[in-house]
Each structure stands twice: as C-alpha cells, then as structure tokens.
Amino acid sequence: MAQTEMIAPPGAGEDWTIPQDWAAYTVQDHAMWDRLFARQTQMLAGRAVPEFLEGLDILRMTRPGIPDFAELSDRLTQRTGWQVVAVPGLVPDRLFFEHLANRRFVAGRFIRKPEQIDYLEEPDVFHDVFGHVPLLANPVFADYMQAYGQGGLRAHALGSIERLARLYWYTVEFGLIRQDDGLKLYGAGIVSSHGESEFALDDPSPNRLGFDLQRLMRTRYRIDDYQQSYFVIDSFEQLLRMTAETDFAPLYAQLDGLPDLDTDTILPTDRVFTRGSQAYANKKKEEDAL
Numbered sequence: 001m002a003q004t005e006m007i008a009p010p011g012a013g014e015d016w017t018i019p020q021d022w023a024a025y026t027v028q029d030h031a032m033w034d035r036l037f038a039r040q041t042q043m044l045a046g047r048a049v050p051e052f053l054e055g056l057d058i059l060r061m062t063r064p065g066i067p068d069f070a071e072l073s074d075r076l077t078q079r080t081g082w083q084v085v086a087v088p089g090l091v092p093d094r095l096f097f098e099h100l101a102n103r104r105f106v107a108g109r110f111i112r113k114p115e116q117i118d119y120l121e122e123p124d125v126f127h128d129v130f131g132h133v134p135l136l137a138n139p140v141f142a143d144y145m146q147a148y149g150q151g152g153l154r155a156h157a158l159g160s161i162e163r164l165a166r167l168y169w170y171t172v173e174f175g176l177i178r179q180d181d182g183l184k185l186y187g188a189g190i191v192s193s194h195g196e197s198e199f200a201l202d203d204p205s206p207n208r209l210g211f212d213l214q215r216l217m218r219t220r221y222r223i224d225d226y227q228q229s230y231f232v233i234d235s236f237e238q239l240l241r242m243t244a245e246t247d248f249a250p251l252y253a254q255l256d257g258l259p260d261l262d263t264d265t266i267l268p269t270d271r272v273f274t275r276g277s278q279a280y281a282n283k284k285k286e287e288d289a290l
Contacts, residue, residue, distance in 0.1 A: 009088050009089075011088070012087070012088055015095060015098070015099070016087050016088070016091045016092070016095055016106070017085045017086060017087055017106070018086050018087060018088055018109070019086065020068070020069045020070075020086040020109050021086075021109070022066070022068045022069070022070075025065075025066050025111070029066060029111045030064065030065040030066055032111050032112065032113075032114065032117075032126075033065060033066045033111060033125070033126060034064050034065065035117075036112075036117070036126050036130070036192075037061075037126075037130065039194055040130065040191065040192065040194065040197070041056070041062075043194060043197045043198070044185065044191060044197060047184065047185055047197060047201060048184060048185045048186065048191055048197075049135075049177050049179070049184040049185065049186040050184075051134075051135060051138045051141065051186070051236070052134045052135055052185075052186055052191060053134075054134075054137070054138075055133070055134025055135055055136070055137040055138060056134050058075070058079060058134075058137045059072060059075050059076060059079075059133065059134060059137055060075065061129075061130070061133070061134065066111060066125060066129075067129055069084045069085065069086055069107070069109075072084050072129070072133065073085075076133070076136060076137060079137045079139075080103075080136060080137060080138075080139055080142035081103050081142070082103045082104070082105060082136045082142055082145075083103065083104055083105070084104075084105050084107050084129065084133060085099065085104050085105070085106055085107070086106075086107060086108070086109040087106045087107065087108065087109075088108075088109075089108060089122060090122070091106055093152070093156055093161055094153070094156050096149075096152070097149045097150075097152030097153045097155075097156060098149070098153065099149065100145055100146060100148060100149025100150075100152065101146060101149035101150045101152070101153060102149070103142070103145075103146055105128075105132060105133065105136060105145070106128075107125060107128035107129050107132070107133075108122070108123055108124050108125055108127075108128050109125055110124050110125060111124055111125050111126060112124045112126065118193075118194065118195060126192060127188065127189070127192045128188075130191075130192050131188030131189065131191055131192035132172070132188040135186060135188075138236065140236040140237055140240055141236045141239075141240075143240050143244075144236060144239050144240040144243060145172070147240060147243045147244045148164075148167070148168060148172070148243060151164060151243060151248060152164055154248060154249070155248065155252070158248075158249060158252055160248070160252040163217045163252055163255055164217070164248070166216060166217050166218075166219060166220075166221060167213070167216060167217060167243075169221045170216050170219070170221065170230070170231045171187065171211075171231070171233065171239060172187060172188060173187050173188055173189035173190075174187040174189050174190055174196075174200070174221075174227050174230060175187040175190075175230070175231065175232075175233060176190075176200065176201075176208060176230045176231070176232045176233070177232065177233050177234070177235070177236075178232050178233070178234055178273075183201060183208065183232060183273065184201075185197060185200060185201065187200075195226070196226055196227075199226050199280070200226075200227070200230055203226075203280060204274070204276065204277050204279065205226075205228075205276050205277050205278055205279045205280035205281065206226070206227055206228055206229060206230055206274070206276045206278075206280070207228065207229040207230070207264065207266055207272070207274060207275060207276040207278075208229075208230050208232055208272075208273040208274035208276070209229055209230070209231055209232065209266070209270045209271065209272060209273065210231070210232055210270065210271030210272075210273065211231045211232060211233045211234070211238070211239075211242075212231075212269075212270075212271075213242050213246060213251070214251065214254070214255065215261075215267065215269075215270070216231050217251070217255055218255060218258055218259075218260055218261045219260070219261045219262075219263065219265070220260055220261065220262060220263050221263060222263055225281075225284060226280060226281075227263070228263040228264040228276070228278060228281050229263055229264060229265070229276070232273055264276070264278050264281065
C-alpha cells in the first residue's frame, strides 16, 4: 500500500495513521466481511499454506465481523511483535517501508460494497487484514516482512524501489510455495481473491516458475488482472534468507544493465513447474482488441 505523495491527508498523523473507528462499522459492513470470510475460507481449505490457516485461528479471526485492530494487535504483538495500524489509503513509499521495518502493518479500514465483491481498485480491510495479517503470526514470515521493510528503506535511498516492489508483488501479494503435497497459496492478493485462488493453482494458463531473486526482480507484473506468471518458493526460510543475506546495492546495479522481462516470459534457466498456455491472457487481449 505505497505511493509517492508525502502530504498527509486531513485527520491523519505524520505517519499517516488514523483511528480505525471500529464502532462506526455498520451491520452491513460486518455482514460483507462475514460473507467474504466464509467464501474464502471454504475455497482455501487444502489450497492455502497451513501457516495461513493456522494464523486465522491463532489470531481468532474466525470470529464474526470485521476485526478490531486493537484486539488483533494485542494478539499479534504477543505472537511476533507486530501490530496492525489503520491508514486512509495508499501511503508514501518511505513511510510504508518505515512501518514494516518497525513491525507495523498498515491496513485500510473501509470495506468493499456488494457490487465490488469480486474486484476493487484500492485494497480494502478484507484484502489487507484477511489477506496479509494471518501470516504475520508466523515468526519466519514476520521476520521476512520486517527485513523487506528495512530493505525498502535502503532501496528508497538508492532510487531502486521499482525493482524491490517486484519482490513484494511476486511474494507477499502473489506468491506460491512448494510443499510435500503440492503447490500452495500464500500471497495476500491470491488468498483474498475468490477467482485467483482457483486460477493460480488450477488454471493451465499461467506459468509457475521457481523463485530466483534476480530473475524475479527483472519481471514486470500485472496490476489489472490475474498474473501470467507466479513464482514458487521452497520455504519461508528460503525467502527470509535470500532477503536478509543478499547485498541488494550491487544487485540493483547489475539489474540496471539487463532488460526487463515480460510477464509471460520463460527463460532457458527457469525451473518450470508449469509452462502455461497463456490462454486466459490471450483471450483477454483478443476481447480488448474488438
């Protein structure tokens, strides 16, 4: 949830946080959360990484209604030292990274309307809290998110945010993980989306490729539709290790000398889990051309 503008909106603090104002949610707001929660948890059984489903239980997110950030933060802090803070929308890049580096996850407080149930342009409280927060109860993933925030501050100083944003996109938002019983979902953009929860694992259209840090950071991504390629990690430990142990400054310099890769590219060096047909993306292109 980052942007470039640095002027805080009215009512927000210098760090762009605002009160959640949980008491202002209506019966309809809570009903929308419950509807989305029931639909997604049914879809994700056996599909999401176990650590995500465990996080829902650990944080008592199975209770009806939109979670109260104060109560949620109390449980999360006891578990991994993280807390959830409300913001009015997208926050500036530097502040976003500062929040993550200090174990604060920023979340929008509004809930989508019924006509937006399957798509909305700006992340709402369901995407931010249901999608992101359960894995923050996992100590390894919680450490990865903090390491990413610390790396983001360095990337901001080096003018390399776009490269690092791709790491966030293809892991935190749209990541897959390989486990003994097959590929599982963990990215928040997938687990909070009914359609992409099915598409990312089952559809023959997208590529599913092994995680490689440099290759991933060369790859463009889609913000307007399902992904054409997903990257598969072997473990959260791998993700944390690669982020914490890599010197990103020379990596950014190296990447500046290499061309970007299209979202559907497969390289000869890729570890390919699925060579996608790209049928879905090609059909959308044909429809848009009409």
